[in-house]
Amino acid sequence: MRCSLRLCVGVTGVCGVLFLGLGIGAIFLFDSLLNDQIKKNEVIEKGSYLYDQWSDIPVPIFMQFWVWDLLNPEEVLQGEKPAVRQKGPYTYSERVVKTNITFYDNGTVSYMQPRTFTFLRNMSVGPENDTFTSLNIPLVTIAELIQNERDIVKDLVSVIERLAQETLFMKLTVGGLVWGYNDSLLVDVNKLVPGLVPSAEFGLFMGRKINGTDGVYSVFTGKGDVTKVNLIDTWDGQKKLNYWSDDPYCNMINGTDGNFFPPFITKEAKATLFSTDICRSVEGEFIRESSVRGIPTYRYEAPERLFQSGDINPDNKCYCQNQACLPSGLLNISICKQGAPVIMSSPHFYLGDQSLVDSIIGMHPDPEQHKVYFEVEPLSGILLAAGKRLQANIYVKKIDHIQQTGNVREMFYPILWLNESTFIDPVNADKFKSQVTNNIKLMYGVEYGMIGVGCVLLIMFIILFVKHRKRQTNTMTGTSDERTNLLNGDTVQ
Numbered sequence: 001m002r003c004s005l006r007l008c009v010g011v012t013g014v015c016g017v018l019f020l021g022l023g024i025g026a027i028f029l030f031d032s033l034l035n036d037q038i039k040k041n042e043v044i045e046k047g048s049y050l051y052d053q054w055s056d057i058p059v060p061i062f063m064q065f066w067v068w069d070l071l072n073p074e075e076v077l078q079g080e081k082p083a084v085r086q087k088g089p090y091t092y093s094e095r096v097v098k099t100n101i102t103f104y105d106n107g108t109v110s111y112m113q114p115r116t117f118t119f120l121r122n123m124s125v126g127p128e129n130d131t132f133t134s135l136n137i138p139l140v141t142i143a144e145l146i147q148n149e150r151d152i153v154k155d156l157v158s159v160i161e162r163l164a165q166e167t168l169f170m171k172l173t174v175g176g177l178v179w180g181y182n183d184s185l186l187v188d189v190n191k192l193v194p195g196l197v198p199s200a201e202f203g204l205f206m207g208r209k210i211n212g213t214d215g216v217y218s219v220f221t222g223k224g225d226v227t228k229v230n231l232i233d234t235w236d237g238q239k240k241l242n243y244w245s246d247d248p249y250c251n252m253i254n255g256t257d258g259n260f261f262p263p264f265i266t267k268e269a270k271a272t273l274f275s276t277d278i279c280r281s282v283e284g285e286f287i288r289e290s291s292v293r294g295i296p297t298y299r300y301e302a303p304e305r306l307f308q309s310g311d312i313n314p315d316n317k318c319y320c321q322n323q324a325c326l327p328s329g330l331l332n333i334s335i336c337k338q339g340a341p342v343i344m345s346s347p348h349f350y351l352g353d354q355s356l357v358d359s360i361i362g363m364h365p366d367p368e369q370h371k372v373y374f375e376v377e378p379l380s381g382i383l384l385a386a387g388k389r390l391q392a393n394i395y396v397k398k399i400d401h402i403q404q405t406g407n408v409r410e411m412f413y414p415i416l417w418l419n420e421s422t423f424i425d426p427v428n429a430d431k432f433k434s435q436v437t438n439n440i441k442l443m444y445g446v447e448y449g450m451i452g453v454g455c456v457l458l459i460m461f462i463i464l465f466v467k468h469r470k471r472q473t474n475t476m477t478g479t480s481d482e483r484t485n486l487l488n489g490d491t492v493q
Helices: 002-041 049-055 073-077 137-145 151-163 174-179 184-192 314-320 354-359 426-487
Strands: 061-070 084-096 099-103 108-112 115-119 131-135 169-173 217-220 232-235 271-275 280-292 295-301 342-345 373-376 383-396 411-423
Touching: 061 174, 073 169, 084 174, 084 411, 131 137, 131 174, 131 411, 137 184, 137 383, 169 174, 174 411, 280 373, 295 383, 295 426, 354 411
Parallel strands: 061 131
Antiparallel strands: 061 084, 061 411, 084 115, 099 108, 108 217, 131 169, 217 232, 271 280, 280 295, 295 373, 342 383, 373 383, 383 411
């Protein structure tokens, strides 16, 4: 029995140490294998798993618009505060397929990514031809463009506006505002002042409904250095922008195109992307660990400093364009939108100066509905969910030679806000799990399973060892007592 117990103790100890050592070793081995596999798969090249996901984005993407309907246009012309209500959503599915894909010897690939939008009536509050009252943006744009021209030109345009029976506020359709409509004022101006405006058609997303593109991207493929995969090398042939007063910081083109990020992203790192909608790069900050359809993710959100005034955040001073900085929450992008006085913000002026919210009746900022966020699987860098929320506003003020501006107060008038979102569908989520997540769980299960078994065996070893030693001690104590009795002349009865 003693030999059997001694053998049991020994075997248990050896097995415990063995399993514990294998478990710890597996952590390093499996992590190394996992990293090597990700490095192999996370390269943009034909035939790779990533290439198919990158070139023809399989997950559903939606673009939703909410327009601001003005309720008191006459009062606003008299200097009253605008009262608006939002109408929406008007929802479109968004299809993105990359074209003109060209690989280069320097480890980059160039492409265009035309987008096609299809209206989804079942996910919208009404049809595209729903009407609402909004600002006459062509009128305001022309007024902005000719402020520094000769007086005779100002008078001429004022006559044109009268003839066209223009008003500062007008009825529009949702589809017209978003995708474009022929504007009679722009037609007349194009005839009488050639070159003043680029087109007789106007729309906030004009030309982008069918196969609309936002330029030519060139990104790193990740071959040779997977940490650079999908990072932008150039956009439209430029390594930096030329919008922001030649400032090196504001003109930087940083990050990815937003489709996915390099692998092995950490909580300390910034998830950075370049957005042509606001003509600048955007940093997302880690908020918390999360999950999307059972897949562990890191959640990133755009910080308050993104649209913070240059008077408060020195990094944003260059966006003031050598003029007085706007209140926090606003970004003037007229310099990259053909001179139109477009001011971007978060919906409902979320995270903006309180004066912006107070200037318009109907603003109700809500973090859950109006923040910019994205959910990233950290090992692969794949984007599983995102919501890009932006609001387009127009700077409005009374202009003496434009009688239609009446006595309107100076303000940033909201036109519409949008939510461009994606959320991985169950089919692609299951595919991702089978190729990435489940393998990771299996490896972690094996690693920690062996460590767990090793720990249990070591605990059993300690228990058995103590029991064995105690039995040995008792045996030795009994033998010693017998010897003492014999020496004293005692006999066993």
